[in-house]
Amino acid sequence: MAKEIVCRGDSQSCPALPGGGGDIQQSVGQDLTAYFSGQLSPQTRRAYWGDMRAFLRFLGLEGRQSMDADVIHALANVSREVATAYRDSLIAGGLAPATISRKISVVSGAMEILREEGAIPRNPFSRVKRPKVSREGTTPGLTREQTEKLIHTPDKDKRVGHRDFILLCSLFACGLRVHEAVKIRKEDFQEDKGHIVLRVLGKGGVDAKVKIVPALWREVSAYMGRWQIQGYLFSPLSRNDIYNSPERHITTTAARQLFKKYCRRCGLDAGRLSPHVGRVTAITLALAGGATPRQAMHLSRHANIETVIRYDRNRQD
Numbered sequence: 001m002a003k004e005i006v007c008r009g010d011s012q013s014c015p016a017l018p019g020g021g022g023d024i025q026q027s028v029g030q031d032l033t034a035y036f037s038g039q040l041s042p043q044t045r046r047a048y049w050g051d052m053r054a055f056l057r058f059l060g061l062e063g064r065q066s067m068d069a070d071v072i073h074a075l076a077n078v079s080r081e082v083a084t085a086y087r088d089s090l091i092a093g094g095l096a097p098a099t100i101s102r103k104i105s106v107v108s109g110a111m112e113i114l115r116e117e118g119a120i121p122r123n124p125f126s127r128v129k130r131p132k133v134s135r136e137g138t139t140p141g142l143t144r145e146q147t148e149k150l151i152h153t154p155d156k157d158k159r160v161g162h163r164d165f166i167l168l169c170s171l172f173a174c175g176l177r178v179h180e181a182v183k184i185r186k187e188d189f190q191e192d193k194g195h196i197v198l199r200v201l202g203k204g205g206v207d208a209k210v211k212i213v214p215a216l217w218r219e220v221s222a223y224m225g226r227w228q229i230q231g232y233l234f235s236p237l238s239r240n241d242i243y244n245s246p247e248r249h250i251t252t253t254a255a256r257q258l259f260k261k262y263c264r265r266c267g268l269d270a271g272r273l274s275p276h277v278g279r280v281t282a283i284t285l286a287l288a289g290g291a292t293p294r295q296a297m298h299l300s301r302h303a304n305i306e307t308v309i310r311y312d313r314n315r316q317d
Contacts, residue, residue: 032067051106097131171278178275
């Protein structure tokens with residue numbers, strides 16, 4: 001449908017942008033680039049670009065990496081019918097309502113820039129209804145018994161197993177996001193007012209301190225001392241030494257793979273589980289253990305209590 005209705009980026013068939021041709025085109029291109037590149041978090045920047053490229057593929061513009069003239073012309077010719085068709089294609093693809101809403105929001109944000117610059121009279125996505133997003137979280141949580149079984153699955157007698165044990169502990173005990181956990185360095189652990197804290201660069205580029213419970217600190221200290229850790233805690237331990245450096249950390253993809261590997265080994269459904277389970281479980285078990293929602297909010301570094309409550313998998317038990 002999109003290919004029939006929308007200009008495919010051919011400058012011969014697309015009408016010129018109003019208000020001054022090249023000047024406005026350059027201004028729109030700069031604003032669009034700033035919109036995608038100006039997000040604080042690297043993860044958010046990658047997600048935004050990925051969502052935009054998905055829409056461009058829908059329009060028949062494959063492999064575009066920048067906001068060039070063809071892209072701007074194509075976006076300027078998107079109609080409300082095409083915007084609706086794109087939403088329907090995401091629904092047909094079986095994506096979760098929250099994912100669909102996010103993808104549409106990203107593209108709608110780009111369209112707002114074109115509208116503000118006078119390139120289009122109205123945002124074609126402004127009146128496109130989006131799927132209702134449930135207030136219930138979808139990531140499952142583990143029980144205390146499942147958590148302990150998973151954490152103790154790696155073989156601590158081997159360096160790679162000891163590394164993975166500490167990584168799993170960091171996810172479940174601290175409620176870290178996986179991209180925060182893989183970047184932990186030895187010097188990120190500090191003493192603050194009698195407590196050991198971990199400095200992390202959290203969501204949105206916010207610098208935060210996470211308190212480390214004494215039991216976890218003992219395990220981390222033993223790991224760093226035994227293997228003489230310098231630099232990143234979770235560096236690659238490949239058979240090819242060229243990749244093994246304390247100044248490199250394992251990727252989030254590698255962390256997800258090893259998480260699923262240990263889930264399979266201890267009999268959990270690896271297909272349903274990801275490292276984010278550690279964050280959900282940390283909040284759920286904290287609340288089940290008597291923590292107040294405000295304390296759980298401090299643990300997870302969420303901005304509001306409502307978000308914390310969404311993570312509590314036991315509240316209806």
